[in-house]
Amino acid sequence: MPLLNDLTSKNAQRTWIASNAVRHLRDKGELAALAQELDHIRECIDHIEFNDGFRGYFMDIEFALHKLEHVRRSHECICSLYLTDDLFNPVEEARQGNIDILKTVLLDGKWVDHYECRCVLCGAQYSVEENEYDHRWWAWRLLRNADTNSCVHTPCLPESYGDSASLRVGIR
């Protein structure tokens, strides 16, 4: 499995590229196989010495580990990971066939305020606010749970969000 080879290569660059592939990976079998190796993957990543220039990349690696942990521990659809990260562009997710965009709400008739979309796997619905400072980022919020079809109330962003956002702005 080439991704596993890269994730256990103990090489910062290869690990980072593979981590970005994991971010977009939807193949359940491949995800499950990687999740089984999670402890080994973590061990290898612990051996990498990341210099300061790699701090920004490390967040991508952390997200890949977080996703594999989710696959290993939870039966929840992987779309719930949209709530834990701010780099999922709904237009790109729709292009890849992961979600359907139900509605695009514009501000002043031209700027995107938010999207409403639905996961093609489980039917959960999300409202996604588009934001831009020095880079674009997206805040996903759960609107409707797939199973119960009832409105849910979750905080718009995880608590750690502010820290990671300012860290990222500082680095990129």
Ligand SMILES: [Zn+2]
């Ligand atoms: Zn889903």
